[in-house]
Amino acid sequence: MATREITLTGITALGGKARGTGNDALEAVRFVGSCVRAMLSLPRNARNLSWRSLFMQVRFTAVDAMPIIAGLALLIGALVIAQAHAQAVRFGVSEALGQILATVIVRELGPLFAAIIVVARSGTAIASELATARVMGEVTALEALGVDPVQLMVLPRLIGSAISVALLAMYFDAIAITGGLVATWLLAHLPPGDYLESLRLGLSPGDVFLVLTKGAAFGLGTAIICCWAGLRAARTPAAIPQSVTKGVVIAMVYVFAVSAIFTITLALWTS
Amino acid sequence: MDVVIDFAEVQGERSAPRWERPVSFQVPRGTLHLIKTRSAWSAPLLRLCLGFSEPVSGRVTVQGVEPWVLGRSEARALRRTIGSALEPDGLVANMTLRMNIIVPLVFATGLSTAEAIARTEKTLDIMHLSMWEHTRPASLPAEVRQTATLARALAAQQPLMLLENPLASVDTRETRRLLSLCRAQCETLLIATHRKDSILHEFADAVWDWDDDGFRVAA
Numbered sequence: 001m002a003t004r005e006i007t008l009t010g011i012t013a014l015g016g017k018a019r020g021t022g023n024d025a026l027e028a029v030r031f032v033g034s035c036v037r038a039m040l041s042l043p044r045n046a047r048n049l050s051w052r053s054l055f056m057q058v059r060f061t062a063v064d065a066m067p068i069i070a071g072l073a074l075l076i077g078a079l080v081i082a083q084a085h086a087q088a089v090r091f092g093v094s095e096a097l098g099q100i101l102a103t104v105i106v107r108e109l110g111p112l113f114a115a116i117i118v119v120a121r122s123g124t125a126i127a128s129e130l131a132t133a134r135v136m137g138e139v140t141a142l143e144a145l146g147v148d149p150v151q152l153m154v155l156p157r158l159i160g161s162a163i164s165v166a167l168l169a170m171y172f173d174a175i176a177i178t179g180g181l182v183a184t185w186l187l188a189h190l191p192p193g194d195y196l197e198s199l200r201l202g203l204s205p206g207d208v209f210l211v212l213t214k215g216a217a218f219g220l221g222t223a224i225i226c227c228w229a230g231l232r233a234a235r236t237p238a239a240i241p242q243s244v245t246k247g248v249v250i251a252m253v254y255v256f257a258v259s260a261i262f263t264i265t266l267a268l269w270t271s
Numbered sequence: 272m273d274v275v276i277d278f279a280e281v282q283g284e285r286s287a288p289r290w291e292r293p294v295s296f297q298v299p300r301g302t303l304h305l306i307k308t309r310s311a312w313s314a315p316l317l318r319l320c321l322g323f324s325e326p327v328s329g330r331v332t333v334q335g336v337e338p339w340v341l342g343r344s345e346a347r348a349l350r351r352t353i354g355s356a357l358e359p360d361g362l363v364a365n366m367t368l369r370m371n372i373i374v375p376l377v378f379a380t381g382l383s384t385a386e387a388i389a390r391t392e393k394t395l396d397i398m399h400l401s402m403w404e405h406t407r408p409a410s411l412p413a414e415v416r417q418t419a420t421l422a423r424a425l426a427a428q429q430p431l432m433l434l435e436n437p438l439a440s441v442d443t444r445e446t447r448r449l450l451s452l453c454r455a456q457c458e459t460l461l462i463a464t465h466r467k468d469s470i471l472h473e474f475a476d477a478v479w480d481w482d483d484d485g486f487r488v489a490a
Contacts, residue, residue, distance in 0.1 A: 047383075141359075144321050144323075144355040144361075146351030
């Protein structure tokens, strides 16, 4: 009898969990739908975008992150070159250092690191700010007055993040290239002219488009995930850190997954 | 009789504790109804009116429609015809008091920024809040926050207002002045209060008591 009850309780709990997960997924899809609808209505409805919030978002996400991105980019540029130099000398391809940098950093690590920094800085800020607004009843009060929280609170963060990560990825690449230039000069004694020529051969105008697109996709997705995590917080203070953790973890997985999709698609496209 | 709010045999929200006895009442157009109750009951009552939740039994009708069956955009359209001040006040922490009034006017009422600013300044003036307009909610005294919440609801100039325990910390004289403002500006009002004094009774067309003994006309 007791075993049967335990089994039934287990099945009930499992069913409840599955239903909860299903509801969560449905809610997430609905939220993404509202965001897409709000973005599509923007050209008709530009007056209803909170421009102040958009500028604040770009300032916090992009401008305030520039020093840390610069430091990281210099280090990554120099480190990749230092590691690649030893192998390049072994195989006698020192002149290819610029191309290695173009492939590894410009296309892959630049957008990826910019996105990781943004998830860590702005993703946490977005999730905690919106979760606090939820807990304090701000979101409910605005909804009660007929304000669409997606229009007011989410849209400026989405656009701001997409612009910011795209620009930060370009900025990261520019600084990393400079770091690589210094490293090749000091380690491989490669004249800067040769390094830049090698870099020119490894890069194409399409790479600028790729970096901007990747950055925008990372920024947009990160902001959607963190806004969703914040806005669905339960109305208790303990829900704030939980929302932040959830948002950041999912955003990190998203960034790596999208990066992999971009790389595989590009590899298939060019092969 | 034109009924604006109609509760018929409602026993609370779905997925929440049921009320012991079902609640039925009607608020006709052009009246102020006062419900004296506790916060555990006033919050679900107003949430049901605004379509945030589904009644577990019975039927809730507001302005001729059942709010909970509406889709998101229809529910938003309905809420845009209602001025509401709930608990907690929900003033946005990172906006000044002035912006807290301007933003809903632009985003919900559809006023241009210039019109919203003009209406906000007028509202702040009549509510005696002008000196606090550049202050953020966290720095406002309790009575000013409550007045500000009422100001935000009034600024929308809607014919129906739902107020949850309004002006609880505001002194009697000021409460009387502010309520007469609401009465003059708003056609129909439903107020749920936890106040013990009878100041709100002066303005009410009907007063209800709602406690463990049920929902009934106040003595």
